[in-house]
Amino acid sequence: MNAIILTAIWGVVMMYVGVFVHRRKARVYMAIAGILLLLITNWLELVGLTLFPIDSKGMLEPGNFGLLFNEVTFFSTLIYFLLSGHDFEDVGGNTSDYFALIFFVLCGISIVTAFKTLLMLFLGIEIISIPLYILAGSDKRNLKSNEAALKYFLMGAFSTGLMLMGITLLYGSSGTFQVDGLNMGLGKLPPMIAIGLVLMMISMAFKVSAAPFHFWTPDVYDGAPTVFTSFMATVVKAGAFFAFLRLFDQAFGKMQDEWRMLLAIITAATLLIGNITAVFQQSVKRMMAYSSIAQAGFMLLAVFALNQTGKQGLLLYATAYSLATIGVFAVLTRMKDYTFEGFTGLSRQQPLVAFSLTVCLLSLAGIPLTAGFFAKYYMLLATLRTGHMIGLVILAVLCAAISVYYYFRVVQAMYFREGTAGSTSRFSDGFKAVLLANSLILILLGIHPDWLLRLFNY
Amino acid sequence: MPVNYYIFLSAALFCIGIMGVLTRRNAIVIFMCVELMLNAVNLLLVAFSKMHHLRALATDAQTTVGTDAQLFVFFIMVVAAAEVSVGLAIIVMMYRNIHSVDVNFLNRLKH
Numbered sequence: 306m307n308a309i310i311l312t313a314i315w316g317v318v319m320m321y322v323g324v325f326v327h328r329r330k331a332r333v334y335m336a337i338a339g340i341l342l343l344l345i346t347n348w349l350e351l352v353g354l355t356l357f358p359i360d361s362k363g364m365l366e367p368g369n370f371g372l373l374f375n376e377v378t379f380f381s382t383l384i385y386f387l388l389s390g391h392d393f394e395d396v397g398g399n400t401s402d403y404f405a406l407i408f409f410v411l412c413g414i415s416i417v418t419a420f421k422t423l424l425m426l427f428l429g430i431e432i433i434s435i436p437l438y439i440l441a442g443s444d445k446r447n448l449k450s451n452e453a454a455l456k457y458f459l460m461g462a463f464s465t466g467l468m469l470m471g472i473t474l475l476y477g478s479s480g481t482f483q484v485d486g487l488n489m490g491l492g493k494l495p496p497m498i499a500i501g502l503v504l505m506m507i508s509m510a511f512k513v514s515a516a517p518f519h520f521w522t523p524d525v526y527d528g529a530p531t532v533f534t535s536f537m538a539t540v541v542k543a544g545a546f547f548a549f550l551r552l553f554d555q556a557f558g559k560m561q562d563e564w565r566m567l568l569a570i571i572t573a574a575t576l577l578i579g580n581i582t583a584v585f586q587q588s589v590k591r592m593m594a595y596s597s598i599a600q601a602g603f604m605l606l607a608v609f610a611l612n613q614t615g616k617q618g619l620l621l622y623a624t625a626y627s628l629a630t631i632g633v634f635a636v637l638t639r640m641k642d643y644t645f646e647g648f649t650g651l652s653r654q655q656p657l658v659a660f661s662l663t664v665c666l667l668s669l670a671g672i673p674l675t676a677g678f679f680a681k682y683y684m685l686l687a688t689l690r691t692g693h694m695i696g697l698v699i700l701a702v703l704c705a706a707i708s709v710y711y712y713f714r715v716v717q718a719m720y721f722r723e724g725t726a727g728s729t730s731r732f733s734d735g736f737k738a739v740l741l742a743n744s745l746i747l748i749l750l751g752i753h754p755d756w757l758l759r760l761f762n763y
Numbered sequence: 764m765p766v767n768y769y770i771f772l773s774a775a776l777f778c779i780g781i782m783g784v785l786t787r788r789n790a791i792v793i794f795m796c797v798e799l800m801l802n803a804v805n806l807l808l809v810a811f812s813k814m815h816h817l818r819a820l821a822t823d824a825q826t827t828v829g830t831d832a833q834l835f836v837f838f839i840m841v842v843a844a845a846e847v848s849v850g851l852a853i854i855v856m857m858y859r860n861i862h863s864v865d866v867n868f869l870n871r872l873k874h
Contacts, residue, residue, distance in 0.1 A: 431842045438849050451857045466800035473804050477811040
């Protein structure tokens with residue numbers, strides 16, 4: 306509850322900062338102060354100190370898993386602000402407004418990590434989405450940014466409509482919005498529940514950009530300003546996945562046999578389409594957009610498995626994926642040329658940046674000794690433990706092998722190609738330090754994933 | 764009136780909305796179709812609310828069971844209003860740049 310209230314308050318504070326503070330750097334520091342405050346207060350709630358004891362009448366109940374997920378979200382956002390916070394001014398003059406919108410998105414994520422009724426799920430998803438439409442279109446003169454905002458908005462509103470119809474049908478059949486009240490056991494599903502369930506699954510698949518509902522993702526991620534793509538593809542996607550997992554665990558967990566096949570098809574399609582299309586991309590930004598679809602396929606395995614290993618795995622995956630992708634996008638934002646050739650010779654000009662970027666890419670590909678390896682390992686283990694659909698595990702491993710190809714194209718351009726195309730010298734010492742710390746975290750989590758997972762049983 | 768009539772009406776409105784979103788190219792028309800979908804949901808929620816409430820009233824005259832869906836309708840209206848404000852701003856922004864609200868126009872410009 307701490308996080309929900311403080312994110313909303315700090316969003317308003319950031320809007321006032323835009324009026325009263327004119328130094329650009331001071332605004333970034335205010336945002337970082339806010340995220341640090343959130344990290345601390347959320348941790349306090351995890352150890353049992355609630356600053357705002359509010360009776361939500363059973364509508365919100367984060368639980369330890371939700372709070373821990375908030376903590377991971379806030380930590381990723383902290384790294385994101387440290388790496389990319391100063392790049393906001395390249396997009397437009399209203400930097401503090403962008404920060405305010407990001408805090409509102411965080412408010413939505415804190416709601417979806419705590420919802421107990423479908424009303425709160427709906428509000429949380431909308432509070433995440435609406436600021437993102439604005440962020441996607443924040444580069445107002447750029448046609449690609451306009452297109453991204455319009456596409457994102459229309460698709461988002463459409464999937465909201467589907468979700469609401471799903472919620473209504475579930476309500477009509479069960480008479481309650483509480484997720485616990487929906488969770489009925491096996492047996493023949495009433496048609497209204499079945500249709501509602503499918504509609505909810507489609508709308509959540511839209512939000513996490515799972516195939517076949519992924520078609521908006523490449524254009525939106527490619528068109529939106531790169532700094533905001535970074536946030537959309539990482540923190541927001543992880544938050545949406547948490548909502549997906551929480552909804553299907555708590556509301557539909559007991560009827561899993563009914564929807565397992567459907568989700569397996571979505572997962573397999575997401576893995577295949579994401580990985581295979583990413584191979585053919587010429588722009589690193591677009592490749593990262595398809596890579597985020599491919600990674601979503603892996604995260605869907607947690608929803609497919611719905612067991613303790615899967616939940617731990619989602620936590621680890623969200624951390625590993627968010628940190629690695631934020632690192633890649635932070636470097637990408639400062640490149641002149643977004644094609645693979647643009648990275649040529651970066652290792653000689655900026656060895657430290659090239660090294661950190663390599664660690665991030667290795668983690669995304671799931672190479673051992675990086676966090677991405679154990680994240681993928683937990684996902685596969687969780688799927689194996691369900692005892693169903695072993696073929697899905699084999700497919701996932703094959704897709705991970707495909708993904709190595711397109712991630713290594715960047716590494717190859719940086720290290721093994723002659724030339725000095727396109728790279729810039731806009732890397733400050735502070736940026737390099739944070740980037741290096743980011744990759745160190747990825748390596749540490751790759752050696753000791755238990756440091757994060759031990760918190761799970763807090 | 765039996766609740767089935769409401770379900771049929773809402774499903775029809777909802778499907779018209781979906782078809783509109785999928786087939787039309789004018790951004791504002793698509794937007795209106797999304798609103799149609801939301802209003803179909805509102806209508807159905809109120810109908811279900813009444814149904815569950817009447818069913819509960821039969822056993823307990825003081826009950827408030829089933830009224831929560833009517834509250835949900837207000838939340839949908841609020842969120843829809845927020846979406847309208849952002850969505851129309853985006854459409855206006857696009858119109859300023861390309862003097863058109865055709866969603867396919869942008870695709871053609873890009874290449």
